[in-house]
Amino acid sequence: MQTQRRSLTYIAGRALLYLVLAVSSVMMIVPFYWSLGTSLKLERFVFSSPPQWWPNPLTLQSYVNIVTRIPFMRYFSNSVIVAVSTTLGHAFFDTLAAYAFAKLIFPGRDRIFFIFLLVLMVPSQVNLIPMYRIMATLHWTDTYLALIIPNLTGVFGIFMMRQFLMSIPNELLDAARIDGCNEFDVFAKVVLPLSLPGIATLVIMTFMGTWNDFLWPRIVTNSESLFTLPVGLAQLQMKNTSNVAQIMAGTVLTALPMILVFLFMQRQFISGMMAGALKE
C-alpha cells in the first residue's frame, strides 16, 4: 500500500515535470514558429483574426521581395565577411597572445596581463564615441575596415584561451624545444593541435557575437551596401512597418545561419557559455 502510493506520487510528479517542460518549451518555440509562419503568409493574413496557425495560402513571395527589392543578400554577405574575418582574427591573435601569457616568460608579462583584465571593467560604451571619431579620422567609417579591424582581438578571448593553454603540460613544450623547435614552431606544431577544442569554442563565441552585434555596425555604417544583417533588419523594421511578412522573412534569414551552426556545434556553444562562469 505504502509503495503503491509512493509510486503513484512518483508518476504524478514525473507527469507534472514533463508537462511543465513541454509547456515552457512550446513558449520558447512559438515566437520562432510564428515568425517563420508569418514570413510564409500573404500580408493581408498576417494579423487575421482568429490567428492563422498554418499559412494559407503558403507563399514565398516575401522571400522573393526581400532579395529582389531590398539588398538583403548584400547584408547577408556583409555579415559573413565581417563575422568570418573577425573570427579568424580572434582565433589567430587571441591564441597567440594567450600562448605568450600562459607559457612564455618575459619581462612585464603578468603586469601586462593584469592591465588587460583591468580593461574588462570598462563598459564598451565609454569607448564608443571616441572610437567612432578615430574611425572617421582614418576615413574608415562606412568601410569594412571599421567593421573588422577594431574587433580582431579581444581580452576575453585571450583570457579564455590562456585558461585553456595552461592545462597543456610544460614538459611537452620543453621536449619540442630540446628537439630544436623555435617558439613559433612550438606554437604551431605542439600548442595549436592541442588547443583546437579551445579554439573551436572561441570561434563559436566570436562568430555568434559578431553575427549578432548591432550598436557598433549601426554607428559606423551609413550606406546600405555595408549594412550587416541586424542593421539592415532594424532599418527594414523601422521604414517598412506595413510589410510584416517581409520583415519576418528577414528575421528568418538572419537567425537561420546561427541556429544551423548551433545545431552542429552544440557542445562548443555550451562550453563557450561555461568558459566565463565555472571554475575548471
Add this chain to the structure above:
Amino acid sequence: MTVASLSNRFKRVMWKYSMAYLFIVAPVIAMVAFMFIPMIVSFWWSLNDYSGIQAAKFVGLSNYIQLFTNDPIFIKTLVNTTLFVLMGMGIGPTLGLLTALLLNQKVRFQSVFRTAYYLPVMTSLVVVSTIWVMLYNRNGLLNSFVTGLGFPKVGWLSDPRISLVSVVIASIWQGFGFETVIFLAALQSIPRELYEAAMIDGADAFLRFWYITLPSLRHVILFVYIYGIIGSYQVFDQVFVMTSGGPVYSTSTIVHYLFTKFMDLRLGYASAIAYVLFGILVVFSYVQWRFFTERS
C-alpha cells in the same frame, strides 16, 4: 665565460623575449588604440562642450551637473534602466535555476528541452525584438489570446504604463536560457554522494536544496548576477528596435539616451552619460574582475 658566449647568451634571451613580445603585439596595440586612448579622450570630452564639428570648449563638470540637476529625461532613463535590471534580474536567473533543476531530474530528451530554452540566447537581439514587435502588435498573437480570454486588447508597446514591462518580458524570454545552461552544468557537477549522504540522514528535498544545492552553486550564482547586472544596465538593442525609447520616454534607457545624444552631436554630453554608466557599474565590474583574476 668569454665575451662572445655572453653576448650569444644575451642574443638568445633577447630572441626569446622578442618572440613573446611579437605574440602579444597585436592585442597590445589594439588595447592602446581602441581602449586606452578612447577611454581618456572620452573622459576629456565629458568635461567639454563638444559637437565634433566646432572646437571643444572646456566646461568642467557642468555636463555631469546638468545630467543630474537639469535633465529630467536622463533621470527617467536612470530609473527605467534600474527597473529593467531589477525586473530582469529578479525573474531571469530564478527562471534559469528552476528550469535547470527540472532538467536535472534525469529527464529524457534533456538536450531537446535545453535547446528550446537556449535557442533565443544565440539569436540576434534585433531578430528577437523584431519578432516580439509583431507578437505585441495591437492585432497580434498575444492580444488574440488576451481577447480570447475575454479581456480588452492591451497596448503592449504603446501604453507607457506597461511598455517597459513588455520590453522586460521579451528580454527575459531571450536571455534566461543562458542561465539554464550554466546552472544545469553546475548542478551536474555536484557530487551525487552528497545527496545520498543527506538522504540517509533523512534530509527532505527542501533541506537538500538548501544545504547542498544552493551552497554548491554560490559561485555560479554570483557570476550570473554580476554578469547579468552589467549586461542589463547596457540594454540598448531591444529598446532601439521595439520602442525607440517611447512612448514618452517610458522605455528610454541609459545607452539609448547616450545614443540619441550622440546622434544629436552632443558628444561631450554623451561621453558624460557613458562615464555615469561606468560609475554605476564599477562596483559590479570590480567583482567581475576579481572573479577573473582569482581564476588566473
